[in-house]
Amino acid sequence: MTAQSSLAAIEATLADIEARNPRLNAFTAVTADRARARASALDASRAAGRAPLPLEGMPFAVKNLVDIAGLPTLAGSRINRTRPPAAEDATLVTRLEAAGAILVGALNMGEYAYDFTGENVHDGASRNPHDTTRMTGGSSGGSGAAVGAALVPLALGSDTNGSIRVPASFCGVFGLKPTFGRLSRAGSFPFVASLDHLGPLTRTVDDLARAYDAMQGPDPADPVCVDRPAEPVTDLLARGTEGLRIATLGGYFREGATQQALDAVASVASALGASRVMELPEPARARAAAFVITTTEGAALHLDRLRSRAGDFDPAVRDRLIAGALLPAALVTRAQKFRRWYREAVLTLFDDVDILLAPATPCVAPLIGETELDLGGEVVPLRPNIGIYTQPISFIGLPVAAVPVRGPTLPIGVQLIAAPWREDLVLRAAWRLQNSGFQAV
Amino acid sequence: MQDSELDALIDAGTASLGIPIEPAWRQAIRANLAVTLRFAALVEAHPLPDEAEPAPVFRA
Numbered sequence: 001m002t003a004q005s006s007l008a009a010i011e012a013t014l015a016d017i018e019a020r021n022p023r024l025n026a027f028t029a030v031t032a033d034r035a036r037a038r039a040s041a042l043d044a045s046r047a048a049g050r051a052p053l054p055l056e057g058m059p060f061a062v063k064n065l066v067d068i069a070g071l072p073t074l075a076g077s078r079i080n081r082t083r084p085p086a087a088e089d090a091t092l093v094t095r096l097e098a099a100g101a102i103l104v105g106a107l108n109m110g111e112y113a114y115d116f117t118g119e120n121v122h123d124g125a126s127r128n129p130h131d132t133t134r135m136t137g138g139s140s141g142g143s144g145a146a147v148g149a150a151l152v153p154l155a156l157g158s159d160t161n162g163s164i165r166v167p168a169s170f171c172g173v174f175g176l177k178p179t180f181g182r183l184s185r186a187g188s189f190p191f192v193a194s195l196d197h198l199g200p201l202t203r204t205v206d207d208l209a210r211a212y213d214a215m216q217g218p219d220p221a222d223p224v225c226v227d228r229p230a231e232p233v234t235d236l237l238a239r240g241t242e243g244l245r246i247a248t249l250g251g252y253f254r255e256g257a258t259q260q261a262l263d264a265v266a267s268v269a270s271a272l273g274a275s276r277v278m279e280l281p282e283p284a285r286a287r288a289a290a291f292v293i294t295t296t297e298g299a300a301l302h303l304d305r306l307r308s309r310a311g312d313f314d315p316a317v318r319d320r321l322i323a324g325a326l327l328p329a330a331l332v333t334r335a336q337k338f339r340r341w342y343r344e345a346v347l348t349l350f351d352d353v354d355i356l357l358a359p360a361t362p363c364v365a366p367l368i369g370e371t372e373l374d375l376g377g378e379v380v381p382l383r384p385n386i387g388i389y390t391q392p393i394s395f396i397g398l399p400v401a402a403v404p405v406r407g408p409t410l411p412i413g414v415q416l417i418a419a420p421w422r423e424d425l426v427l428r429a430a431w432r433l434q435n436s437g438f439q440a441v
Numbered sequence: 442m443q444d445s446e447l448d449a450l451i452d453a454g455t456a457s458l459g460i461p462i463e464p465a466w467r468q469a470i471r472a473n474l475a476v477t478l479r480f481a482a483l484v485e486a487h488p489l490p491d492e493a494e495p496a497p498v499f500r501a
Contacts, residue, residue, distance in 0.1 A: 194496070285487055288480035295477055306460050319466055323473035326454035331481035336495035338484050343496065384476075396496075 006039040006046075006057035010102055013059045017104065017151050024127050026136075026145035028064050029071055030105040035059070038102045053100030054210050054234075060154040063140050064106040065113060066090045066198070067187035075189035076109040076139065078122045079305055079312050090187025091222070092156060092198055092215045099214035104152060107142030111314040113158055113191040114298060114321070115139040116166050116386035117368075121314045125368045128170060130410055130441065134365040137170035137386070139163040140201070144171035147201045148441070154202050154211050158188060160195045161290055162360075162390025168201055168402035169360035169413025172441030174208050174430060175201045179420045180397025182228070183212075186221035192297040193224070194336070195290065195394060203440035205431040208401070209234040212423065233424045240432035241355075244425060246274035249358040249417075252283040253389055256375035260412055261359040264405035268414045269357055271436045272429060278353060281345040286392040289335040289342070291384070295324030296332045316383070343396040350419040355429050359389050360402045360413030393417055401426035403433050404441050411441040442478065447471045 014032050021027050042057060062068065065075040067086035074080045088094075093103060108126040110117060118141020119125040126141035128134040129149035136144040140157030144167025147155050157164040159177040168175030176199045183198050190196055200211040216230035248269045254262060269275070280286075299306070299321045302313075306325065310318055349356070362375060366382060373382040393400055393415065399422060402413040416426040442450075451470055455462050462470065 282487065285483055288483040291480045292477065292484060295473075303458065303460075307458070310460065310462070310466075315466070315469070319469035320473045322455065322460060322462065322466070322470050323477050325458055325460065326450055326474055327477055327481060331478075331485060333495055334485050334489070335481070337489050337493045338487055339496035340494055341487070341489060 006042045006102065007036065009057055010035050010039040010059060010104070013104055013152065020149060020151060023132055024129060024145045024149055025124050026107055026126050026142040026149070026151060027061065027105045028074060028108050028123055028142070031068065031103055035102050035104045038097065042100060042102070055096060055214055056100040058101045058154055059104045059152045060096055060101045060156070061103070061105045061107050061146055061152050062093060062156040063109050063143050063158055065109060065158060065189040066093060066156055068093065068103065068106055071106060073189050075113065076111040076120055076123070077313070079309050080189070086187070088187070091184040091219050095215045096211065101154065107146055107155060109142055110139035111317045112298070112302065113139040113160060113163060114317045116162065116383055117141070118144065118167060119368060127368070128365045130172060131365070133367055134410070135170060135368050137167035137361070137365060140167045143167060143201050144173065147171065147173045147203060150203060153207055154200055156198060157201055159197045159199060159394060160192045161294060161394055162387035164199050164201060165360045165390045165400060165402040165413060165415060166386055168404070170365035172404040172406070172411030173201050173203055174205055174404065174440065175199065175402040176208050176212055176423065176427070177394060177400045178212065178423055179399045181224050181226045182421070182423070183215050184219035184222040184225040186219050190301060192294045194293050194297060197394065205237065205427060205434045206234070208430070209237055209427050228421070231424065233427050236424050237428055237431040239428050241272055241429050244354040244429065245352065246272050246355045246357065246429070247276040247278040247353045248274060249280060249356050250277040251279040253358040256362050256388065257359050258363045260364060260407050261362055264412045264414050265357055265359055267405060268403065268433060268438065271433055271438070274357060278349060278356065280349070280392060282342060283392040285338065286342050286395045287388060289338045290391040290395040292327065292332060292335040295320055296327050299324035339395060346396060347419065354418060354425050356417040358415045358417065360415050361386055362388060364407060364410040364412050389415065399423045399426055401430040403430050403438050405438060406441050442475065444471060447474055450474065
């Protein structure tokens with residue numbers, strides 16, 4: 001890169017955001033001054049002879065539950081607007097910038113991340129770049145829209161039950177939900193302590209791996225983040241799927257899926273030479289247990305706000321959280337006990353397979369405002385059911401790469417799932433698929 | 442559970458937790474509570490040994 005290139009690239013990015021964001025409603029804040037200062041500093045140190053950094057000059061933006069020094073961390077809510085600005089950046093922002101990336105803003109999201117649609121009653125819905133009348137998916141909707149529209153090549157999202165994988169699917173981009181505890185959550189507004197993950201969305205697998213590598217490593221500020229040393233994957237991508245055993249998930253992971261979702265999984269399986277079908281034990285119960293833990297831990301988090309400012313919530317979020325607060329504690333403990341059983345049962349599958357394939361969503365992006373979903377002939381409420389295929393996976397923290405598959409009009413995603421700590425395998429398989437034509441739409 | 446039983450749970454639970462609710466919210470809270478209890482019952486129906494440990498990650 002030349003000494004001018006980071007600042008020039010950032011100016012182009014900022015102009016693009018200004019021109020196209022009003023249509024997409026992806027950004028809730030643009031950190032233009034900060035980005036220009038960072039770009040100028042990078043250019044100056046490069047001119048002085050510094051070696052290039054892994055993410056040199058790469059613009060990125062973060063879901064607005066991730067702390068940005070000087071801004072209130074909204075988490076998609078009205079209530080958080082009165083919180084003091086964050087004193088410092090989240091750990092992952094610091095690590096991405098240390099690797100040369102340049103923060104350009106904060107992104108729209110569903111309120112308090114309790115959302116699969118990308119709609120937001122306070123900021124308005126983020127809009128799907130492939131059809132702005134359609135949902136981005138949530139809750140990292142702005143992240144999906146910003147990367148899907150190529151406003152930025154990299155965004156951070158969070159995923160408690162599918163909130164990275166769902167917008168990646170609807171917006172036609174790559175997403176990585178790492179193993180639970182792999183990436184630090186320090187400096188992000190929480191939702192469900194047992195299930196929250198942070199991760200990247202990008203337009204290429206190479207960027208996904210480089211961003212992931214830059215963010216790895218222990219962080220004492222997050223008690224869930226493991227002490228495991230960084231295990232970089234970027235240099236392993238070219239190994240592809242050589243020697244890997246790959247199977248498609250059947251049963252639950254086919255029921256209710258639209259033909260396009262099934263076709264997408266079949267095309268990925270075909271490209272990877274995977275003909276075997278396997279079944280997870282008790283996925284419906286796993287999803288139910290994830291639902292129970294989500295609503296009750298979410299209620300515990302927001303209890304004081306429900307007491308004092310219930311009227312300021314998105315009503316759809318508030319009413320679920322109040323219901324969650326009323327569930328007897330014994331049932332929540334049962335869900336956590338089941339989680340342990342399910343984890344052990346699922347892990348035995350990985351004795352015989354390295355990667356499992358499943359749809360990321362049962363359908364392509366629905367129209368904004370839609371409230372019902374046809375699941376295999378049964379009409380069900382849309383909001384909770386978008387995540388039926390993501391919830392049984394994140395429930396036990398398995399690493400997943402979401403890979404975009406082009407459709408007749410709209411894209412849809414496929415999940416590549418591996419055993420804990422094997423992000424390398426899902427990223428290698430995603431890289432192989434990218435080189436076989438499965439690219440961001 | 443019947444609506445009246447759900448309402449009794451809503452009244453007792455919100456009172457004990459100090460969460461004031463508007464009458465207009467009740468129907469949606471009741472519907473969400475019914476779904477949550479149904480999911481919890483599905484989980485509870487799975488037999489587990491007394492020795493089963495819960496899953497949360499905690500390290501001293």
